[in-house]
Amino acid sequence: MHLPQGDSRSDAELISSVRSGDPSAFGELYARHAGAATAMARYYAQDSFSADDLVSDAFEKTYAVLRGGGGPDVSFRAYVYTTIRRLAYEATEKSRRTQVTDDFTPYDEPDELGDPAVGTFENRMVTTAFAGLPERWQAVLWYLEVEGLRPPEVAVLLGLTANGVSALAYRAREGLREAYLQAHVSSDARGAECTALRGKLGAYANGTLAARESAKVERHVEECEECAAILRELRDVGHGLRAIIAPLILGGGAAAALAAGSQPGQASATGIPGPAPAGRAARIGVAVAVVAGTAALATTAAIIVVGLSPQSPQDTSSTRDLPITTSAPVRPDPTPSATPTPMPTPTPAPTRIPNPREPEVVAPVPSDPPTPKPTPTPTPTPTGNPHLAVVMEDLGALVLGRDGMLGATISNGGTAAARAVSVQFGLPDGVNLDESRSGWSSDGTWSCTAGVGEVTCTVPLVSAGSSVSLYVPVSIATGADVEQLPGVAVAAKGSPAAQATAEYPVLTRGLGTRFVANGTVATTSAGGSFLSCDPALDGCVDARARQGAPALWNNQSWQLVAQDEAGIGAISSVTNLSIPDGSDVVFAGLYWSAPIPLGASDGVLGSIDLLTPDGQLTAVAASRVDRAEFSLGENYQSFADVTAIVSGGGSGTWAAANAAVGPLASVAAGEVAGTNIHAGWALVVVYDDDTVPSARVAVFDGFEPVIDSDVSFTVSGKNDSMVTAGVVAWEGDAGTAGDTITMDGIGLTRDGAAPDNHFYSLAAGASHTNSFGVDVGSFAPSPLVHARATVSASTNGDQYAIGVITLTTH
Numbered sequence: 038m039h040l041p042q043g044d045s046r047s048d049a050e051l052i053s054s055v056r057s058g059d060p061s062a063f064g065e066l067y068a069r070h071a072g073a074a075t076a077m078a079r080y081y082a083q084d085s086f087s088a089d090d091l092v093s094d095a096f097e098k099t100y101a102v103l104r105g106g107g108g109p110d111v112s113f114r115a116y117v118y119t120t121i122r123r124l125a126y127e128a129t130e131k132s133r134r135t136q137v138t139d140d141f142t143p144y145d146e147p148d149e150l151g152d153p154a155v156g157t158f159e160n161r162m163v164t165t166a167f168a169g170l171p172e173r174w175q176a177v178l179w180y181l182e183v184e185g186l187r188p189p190e191v192a193v194l195l196g197l198t199a200n201g202v203s204a205l206a207y208r209a210r211e212g213l214r215e216a217y218l219q220a221h222v223s224s225d226a227r228g229a230e231c232t233a234l235r236g237k238l239g240a241y242a243n244g245t246l247a248a249r250e251s252a253k254v255e256r257h258v259e260e261c262e263e264c265a266a267i268l269r270e271l272r273d274v275g276h277g278l279r280a281i282i283a284p285l286i287l288g289g290g291a292a293a294a295l296a297a298g299s300q301p302g303q304a305s306a307t308g309i310p311g312p313a314p315a316g317r318a319a320r321i322g323v324a325v326a327v328v329a330g331t332a333a334l335a336t337t338a339a340i341i342v343v344g345l346s347p348q349s350p351q352d353t354s355s356t357r358d359l360p361i362t363t364s365a366p367v368r369p370d371p372t373p374s375a376t377p378t379p380m381p382t383p384t385p386a387p388t389r390i391p392n393p394r395e396p397e398v399v400a401p402v403p404s405d406p407p408t409p410k411p412t413p414t415p416t417p418t419p420t421g422n423p424h425l426a427v428v429m430e431d432l433g434a435l436v437l438g439r440d441g442m443l444g445a446t447i448s449n450g451g452t453a454a455a456r457a458v459s460v461q462f463g464l465p466d467g468v469n470l471d472e473s474r475s476g477w478s479s480d481g482t483w484s485c486t487a488g489v490g491e492v493t494c495t496v497p498l499v500s501a502g503s504s505v506s507l508y509v510p511v512s513i514a515t516g517a518d519v520e521q522l523p524g525v526a527v528a529a530k531g532s533p534a535a536q537a538t539a540e541y542p543v544l545t546r547g548l549g550t551r552f553v554a555n556g557t558v559a560t561t562s563a564g565g566s567f568l569s570c571d572p573a574l575d576g577c578v579d580a581r582a583r584q585g586a587p588a589l590w591n592n593q594s595w596q597l598v599a600q601d602e603a604g605i606g607a608i609s610s611v612t613n614l615s616i617p618d619g620s621d622v623v624f625a626g627l628y629w630s631a632p633i634p635l636g637a638s639d640g641v642l643g644s645i646d647l648l649t650p651d652g653q654l655t656a657v658a659a660s661r662v663d664r665a666e667f668s669l670g671e672n673y674q675s676f677a678d679v680t681a682i683v684s685g686g687g688s689g690t691w692a693a694a695n696a697a698v699g700p701l702a703s704v705a706a707g708e709v710a711g712t713n714i715h716a717g718w719a720l721v722v723v724y725d726d727d728t729v730p731s732a733r734v735a736v737f738d739g740f741e742p743v744i745d746s747d748v749s750f751t752v753s754g755k756n757d758s759m760v761t762a763g764v765v766a767w768e769g770d771a772g773t774a775g776d777t778i779t780m781d782g783i784g785l786t787r788d789g790a791a792p793d794n795h796f797y798s799l800a801a802g803a804s805h806t807n808s809f810g811v812d813v814g815s816f817a818p819s820p821l822v823h824a825r826a827t828v829s830a831s832t833n834g835d836q837y838a839i840g841v842i843t844l845t846t847h
Contacts, residue, residue, distance in 0.1 A: 047196020048113045049173075053482035055103045057497045063100050069194070070114045071096070073184075077118055081125035091128075095120040106498075111195070112176040166213055174209035181206055198685055208619040208727065231257075231264055238268050421452030423501065423532040427460075427525055429539045431824050432508060432553050433737055433753040435523070438515040439549030440471060440661070440738075445525045445537070446479075447496070448504035455529040458496040460507060463524040465543055466490070467517025473660065474510035474678070475624075477554050485509060499529075508553050519543045541825075547750030548737040548842060551676075552624045557727050558734045560843045562763055563691070563802030564719030564813030565610035567631070567698060568597040568710050581805040583771055590772035590798070592809045593713035599698060601706035602804055603648055608706045609694035610718060612802035616688045620726035625683035626736065627657060627693070628840055630674040630767045631716035633664065634699035643675045645696045645718070647682060650689025655682055663740035667768065667836060669713055670700050674740040674767070674840050683722055693718040715810025717800065719765045721841055732847045742838045743776070747831040750839075752780075753824055754846035760821040762828075763843035766812040768836055769796025775834035778816075781826050785816040796837045812837075821846055 046054070046065070054062035074092045082088035095117050102108040109116040167175065173195065180191045181202075188202040195202060234257050241254045258265040430444030443462055449455050470487040480503075485494040492509055499505050519542055526536040570577040577595070579585030588594060603609035616622065629645055643659030659675035666672075698704045698716040710716065723734050733755055741748050754760050762785060769776060774794040778785050787795050799806065800813040821844075830839055 048176075048194045049111045050196060050482075052103060052108070052110060052113060055100070056106060057482055058104075063096075063103070066113055067096055070117055073114060074117050074121060078121050078125075081121065091121050091124055094124050098124075109172065111172045112179065114194075115176070115179055170209065170212055173205065174212055177202060177205045178209050178213065198681075205621070211619065212727075231261060235264065235267070238264065241268070421501070423449050423453050423455035423499070423529055424451035425449055425455055425458065425499070425527050425529055425532045425535050427527045427535045427537050429523070429525055429537045430506065430508070431540065431753045433550035433735060433825075434541065434547050434751045435465075435468060435511070435513050435517075435543045436547045436549045436739070436750075437513055437517055437519070437543060437545050439513055439547075440474070440551060441468075441511050441513055442476075442508050442550040442553055443492075443511055443523055443525075443539075444506065444508045444553070445527075446504055446506040447499055447527050449499040449501055449532075451532060452501055453531070454501055455499045455532055456497065458499050458505075458527060458529045460494040460496060461526045461528075462492040462494070462509060463526070464490050464492065464511065465518040465521035465523060467514035468511050468523070468543065469514075471510040471512040475552075476510055477506075477508040479504075479506040479555060483507060506555070513543055513549070517543050519545060541751075544751070546741075548739040548741065548752070548839070550735060550753075551626060551738045552723060552736040553733065554623060554723065555731070555733045556725065557729050557731055558623065558723055558725050558845075559729045559732065560721065560723050560734055560736075560763055560815075560845055561615060562719060562721045562765065562813050562815070562843070563612040563614040564717060564765065564800040564808070564811055565602070565612040565693070565803040566800065566805075566808040566811045567600055567608050567610045567693075567696060567716040567718070568592070568714070568809055569600050569805065570595040570809070571598050581807050583806045587772035590807055591770040592715060592768075592798075593770070594772075595809075596709045596712055597714065597809060599704050599706050599708050599710050599716075603692035603694060605648070605654075605692075605694055606706065607646075607694050608696065608698060608704065609648075609692050611690055611692045611804060612718075612720070612800065614683075614688060614691050614720055614722070614802060616683075616722060616724055617726050617728070618688075620724040622680060622684040622722060622724050624723040624736065625678070625680045626721045626738070626841070627677045627679045627718065628674060628721065628738070628765055629693065629696050629718035630672060630740075630838070630840060631696060632667075632669075632699035632711075632714050633671045633673050634697050634704075635702040637697055637699065641697050642673045643677075645675070645677075646694040647679060648692035648694060649682065649686035650691060651686065653686070654694075657682075665740050665742045665838060667742055667838070668744055672715075672742075672767070672838070673697075674838070676738060679720070683720065691720065715768045717767065717808060717811030719800070719811070719813045719841070721763070721765065721843060723843075730847055732845050735844045735846075737842045737844075738840060740838055740840060741830070742836065743830045743832050744836045747829050748839070749827050749829040752826050752828055752842055752844055754821050754826065754844045756822070756824050758821050758846040759818045760826075760847075761815060761818045761845045763815040763841070763845075764796075764812060764839070765841035766796045767838045767840055768810045769794075769798055769812050770810070770835050771798040771807050773835045776830070776832040776837060778828065778830045780819060780828050781822065782829075783819055785819055787814060787816050796835070815843075 046062070048066065048069070051062040051066050055066070071092060074095060075088060078088040078091040078095075079085065082091055098120055099108060099113075099117055167178075170178075177191060177195060180186045180194065181188070188199040188206075191197075191202045192199050195205070197205065234254055237250055237254055241251055258268055425447060426449075427445055427447050430446055432442045432444045435441040435443075443464075445460060445462070447458060447460060470485060470492045472487070476485070483494055483496045483505075485492050492511075494507055494509065496505055496507070522542055523539040524536060525538075526534060528534045570580055572578055572581070574595075576585055576589050580589045580595070583590060599608045601607060601609050602611040627645070627647060633642065639659075639662040643662045645657050645659075646654055647657050648654050657677045657679060659677045661676045663674045664671055665674075696716065696718065698710055700711060700714070704710045721736060723736065735753060737750075737752050739750075741750065760780070762780065764778075764787075771794075774791060776796045777793055778795050784792065785795065786792075789799065790797050795816075796812045798808050798810055798812060800808040800811045801815075802813075803811070828842060830837075
């Protein structure tokens with residue numbers, strides 16, 4: 038498994054690769070941002086040659102800092118901008134080109150773009166609020182609000198979809214408003230009336246404050262300049278970014294031009310610059326020398342704002358649900374100096390990036406003069422020694438013929454960082470790395486490769502006193518070894534080797550682990566039925582609503598008819614999926630099930646169409662098809678990973694269509710499908726939402742019929758926690774009691790269900806209350822004593838099949 042090539046990687050992934058020793062990744066960063074950096078440098082330099090020197094020096098220093106473990110994690114362009122500005126100040130001071138004059142008119146800037154570092158109380162509040170945001174939030178706000186890029190352009194830089202950028206920006210703006218308001222609420226510089234009204238400004242800005250209170254706010258802000266400024270920032274977060282933060286990073290001159298519409302990088306996310314006004318660069322260079330003391334303060338503030346210090350907040354959402362080859366970057370602790378030592382003017386030469394394994398690689402350069410060769414960064418001498426330990430994490434059972442996950446947590450109890458950490462999973466025969474699925478890491482850039490009987494993962498760094506968790510997807514063959522225990526070993530230079538062994542071997546039956554993630558994650562689900570009774574028949578309308586005689590609520594009471602709820606001229610079913618605004622979808626699984634049509638192949642059973650809320654119809658092919666015998670014939674369940682589709686589609690009305698429905702050879706919309714059968718579908722979604730408490734979410738799936746005996750299988754969560762379970766099940770009848778589910782012997786409780794009828798044909802989001810054999814929903818929270826739990830499903834009068842179990846443990 039290898040890193041994706043070219044510009045498919047986000048800036049964060051490229052930065053991480055540079056830290057790991059890949060110079061070509063820095064070449065890609067250069068190609069993306071050199072044009073914007075050159076345009077910005079021209080506002081400071083006296084000519085194009087000097088501008089190119091500034092850009093060359095800035096990229097050289099940035100490369101050195103990244104290779105040393107410092108620098109930005111996401112905001113690469115803002116870091117380069119700040120470095121150019123700092124170098125321009127240093128060059129101006131060094132050349133001693135200070136002009137003594139009483140007339141500062143030529144250097145005046147627009148009022149709102151005055152030097153913010155010595156500005157008002159209001160400026161300090163904006164800076165404080167912005168500096169407190171995670172770096173990824175800072176980055177998306179900078180690109181959208183300050184540079185004016187469009188979401189598709191920002192998506193390339195942040196490794197998201199355009200919809201993902203919009204969602205992230207929404208969260209970032211709300212976070213900035215909250216931080217900005219909190220900074221003022223926490224301030225002592227206010228009067229009694231301010232104290233009473235300050236907390237109401239947010240609701241007033243959003244238009245949700247009562248009319249009487251709104252009138253009070255309006256009267257107050259007419260007289261209170263500070264509260265009026267707060268309200269302006271709450272209504273337009275971009276105002277503070279453009280008027281205060283941009284000058285901190287770009288300097289007043291570049292920020293003024295940016296505000297006028299000729300900002301660096303204006304044309305595209307790849308950094309095609311807008312033109313610099315003639316003569317502007319020389320004037321700014323002189324002005325910088327005149328206000329040298331102010332510039333130093335502004336530079337320090339800029340470093341704090343854009344998160345260049347290792348102590349800046351990190352957005353942990355960037356490490357969730359990552360492909361196995363990439364993750365959010367991790368870096369060591371050295372603190373880069375706010376004002377690096379000025380370097381002598383280099384002799385022009387082609388810009389090259391050092392590579393320890395091969396001759397120097399020429400990086401992309403601007404079209405103007407060639408740029409200087411960077412000085413290689415010396416490797417810092419480590420102090421102390423790392424000391425690694427490892428434990429196997431129980432992520433659920435490995436089951437014959439199913440998908441699963443192996444997990445390990447590596448901790449460093451030494452006094453120095455462990456570098457180039459090797460994590461080797463020993464696999465039982467028949468268990469192999471599944472390269473088609475995504476893994477998960479709590480932190481760090483990592484990659485895994487498959488070997489014979491093993492998977493070897495590499496982690497560049499585990500800092501002293503910290504730990505890193507790796508979750509690796511595997512597939513288990515039907516003939517896998519059921520006696521050999523999986524194991525893991527870790528090694529790094531300077532640390533003794535450590536190893537651990539799992540407690541459990543491969544099991545012969547149960548549910549496999551489809552997905553696991555930790556963090557501010559949660560689940561939601563929705564589903565529906567392709568079949569229903571004919572509403573023209575007496576009693577059907579009541580049965581759909583779960584009213585009237587319970588005996589008519591079951592699917593064996595009707596000749597079920599294939600529906601076309603989406604109105605597309607084919608078998609279709611709709612459901613309403615709700616995902617919180619501003620959240621990011623990290624996993625979405627599409628499951629569908631029905632009796633198998635006569636002679637149908639897995640290809641037929643694994644084919645379905647998915648219709649998004651905005652009307653996009655996508656043909657979906659299953660990655661897995663399971664078959665199982667019910668009392669009246671063979672049924673199937675198919676699964677497809679539709680994370681990308683659901684991430685782009687979001688909340689709203691979804692539809693599934695053209696699923697294979699038996700037992701007849703084919704069933705069309707409006708035709709009678711049969712009696713005592715089910716046919717339906719479900720979406721199971723895991724999302725990342727900063728407003729929810731930290732949790733572990735695990736998705737387990739399979740196709741386990743419960744007919745004439747109890748069926749038990751293992752799931753896994755966290756020790757001594759509360760767990761919320763979700764379920765997708767097939768063929769449960771609303772009017773027939775006797776089916777229950779327990780976890781470690783404790784009966785679960787499902788909303789609206791009788792204690793002895795947990796599977797009663799209720800699908801969240803479905804068109805009708807009675808979905809005739811399709812169950813999609815959740816149970817009330819229940820205690821989980823041990824990480825590995827036993828879920829037991831039983832029946833004494835019904836039959837059904839468990840398709841999916843989700844566990845959210847807090």
